[in-house]
Amino acid sequence: MFNSLSERLDKIFRNLKGVGYLTEDNIKASMREIRMALLEADVNFKIVKNFITEVEKRATGAEVLKSLTPGQQVVKIVHEQLINLMDTEGFEFKVYNNRLTKVMMVGLQGSGKTTACAKLAALYRKKGIKPMMVACDVYRPAAIDQLKILGKQIDIPVVFTESKDVIQIANVALAQADKEFTNLLIFDTAGRLHIDETMMDEVARLKAHIRPDYIFFVADAMTGQDAVNVAREFYAKLSFDAVILTKLDGDARGGAALSIKAVTERPIAFVGIGEKISDLEIFYPERMASRILGMGDVLSLIEKAEEAMDIEAEAKLAKRMLKNQFNLNDFLKQLQSIKKMGPLDSIIRMIPGLGSKLPADLKIDDKALKHVEAIIQSMTDKERERPEIINGSRRMRISKGCGRSVMEINRLLRQFEDMKKMMKKMSTPQGMKQMEKLMGGMKE
Ligand SMILES: Nc1nc2c(ncn2[C@@H]2O[C@H](COP(=O)(O)OP(=O)(O)O)[C@@H](O)[C@H]2O)c(=O)[nH]1
Ligand SMILES: [Mg+2]
Incomplete structure (x- = not known):
């Protein structure tokens, strides 16, 4: 989606x-x-x-x-x-296990009402609630069968009668719910392909009769702006409480999710993300926004970086880089601020686009960082400022001081030289351009 x-x-x-x-x-x-x-x-x-x-x-x-x-x-x-x-403004669907909560599903035909009844029932049964469903879509025999089949599949009772009068069906359901100590009674209603008066009147009558605790307007996300327009009309007639936005698993463009709240003043409560019974989620605006931006956890990353970095020191450092004065002392400081942000694997996981691609059990060893730190700390100030003076005997001395091999020290010095060369290139206007190209090209 x-x-x-x-x-x-x-x-x-x-x-x-x-x-x-x-x-x-x-x-x-x-x-x-x-x-x-x-x-x-x-x-x-x-x-x-x-x-x-x-x-x-x-x-x-x-x-x-x-x-x-x-x-x-x-x-x-x-x-x-x-x-x-997409703010839900504190909307919460509350169900209790010591009293009855009545819910009505409304919406156009094919929006996913019947499926949503079963998904909602199954979701709350898992939380220890005793649900029951009521077949009030009396116009199509297939609709009643559909609900009966779903009920059987998840082992949740379904009330249906021969009568085509929704008020009568509702009465039977209310009596049965009372007898069976049901906590959640979900009324499936009829939808048409387009809004029509008869349908609206019937749903309004049912509403007046059962006085539901919640009316959910079920909207098909795939229909985009249409879903929003239909929502507006249903809202005018029924003032529903919240929206269940279905079929977000398809290639819905997302417009509906982003517009419904602003147009109807009613929040999205649940989203349908597939055809399976378990494919219903409580809606969290924060998570949806992050999904839309596909940004992993970039916000916590920014926060962490800001916490760990000293802004003035960073500015000074940037200047030194541009002037190609970056030395091993600066490098050490950088390492230390990265370390302050937390374990490397958790930092890397927060990088947008990368986090989800890494294997779940990937462990990145922070040891390498510690070794580099130890090597630099075994150097004298002069050596850190001018690494080029570090000759063979100095390398031996540093190696003894930090307990790392001369080979490792050679590698670090070589990498540092490469890094400096790259910085020098990058600090020219052409270099910046190349960098931008590189970053843009990484995506494709
Ligand atoms: N992919 C997907 N299909 C859904 C979802 N919700 C409902 N459907 C499908 O949409 C079709 C219509 O659903 P239905 O519940 O019968 O709609 P109703 O006419 O409003 O009762 C069915 O084929 C459902 O399986 C969803 O969240 N994702
Ligand atoms: Mg239906």
Whole structure:
């Protein structure tokens, strides 16, 4: 899900993160691209407009421009605004095991209501709740059969009658729920291909009769903006409590997920992510936003980096790098701030795009870092400042001091030389360009 939106945003942010400073121009350009990406993902245009205005306002704020990682700060702002857009504002589906909670599923035909009934029942049974389902889609015999089959499959009782009157069916169900000490009674209702008055009236009548604790509007994410428009009409008639957004596993472009809350003022409560009974998840805006941005745990990474780094020292260091004055003392300091961020494997896992590709049992040994640290610490100040003076006898002495082999010391010095050469290249304008190309090309 959200694949193309994620990819587009990822590309935009990749460029942004590469630049060390932001200007009004490159912010404007990025905003333009984010706007396009959202519109292409079928997000409502009014929502896109507000979204961009808000992000731009925050991105051009002083705290961002002056920060250590301005490009990443913009990513962070977009992330936060996405969360705001989908905010559930404390909505919680509460079910108790000592009383009855009544739920109604409403929505168009094919949106996934019947499936959602069974998924919800199964999810809450796992939490020790006793559910029962009610077949109120009386127009299609197949619909009743479908619910009966699902009920049998997950061993949850289904109430159905010969009657075509939903009020009568509801009465039977309420009586049976009472007798069996049911905690969660889920009413499946009829949907049409399009909204029609008769259907709406019937659902409204059922609502007035059973007084449900929750009405869930079930929306098919694949239908994009249509889902949002339908939601608006259902909301006007039934003022449902929350949305169950289904089929997010398909190639839904995501527009519905991002627009429903803003248009209906009702949050998404659950998302359907597959055809299996277990494919229903409680909706968390924060997780959804991270998924859309495909960013692993980049936020905690930024936070950790900021905690560990001394901003002034970093600026000084950057200057030294540009002037090609970077020495082993600087290198040691860098190593130490990386170490402050935590164990290497957890840091690497947080790198967007990389984390999910690493095997779960991968362990990265922090020992190599410690050895390098030990080697540098066995050098004199002069040696650290001018590594080129480290001749054979000095290498022997350092080796004895830190307990690492001369070979390891040779390797470290060679790597350090290579690194310096690369920095020198990178600090030229052509070098910067090459770097950018390299970063952009890594994706494909
Ligand atoms: N891939 C996928 N299919 C779903 C999901 N939810 C429902 N479906 C499928 O969508 C179709 C219509 O679902 P149904 O529950 O009968 O819709 P209803 O007419 O609203 O009751 C069925 O084939 C379901 O298996 C979902 O989250 N993901
Ligand atoms: Mg159905």
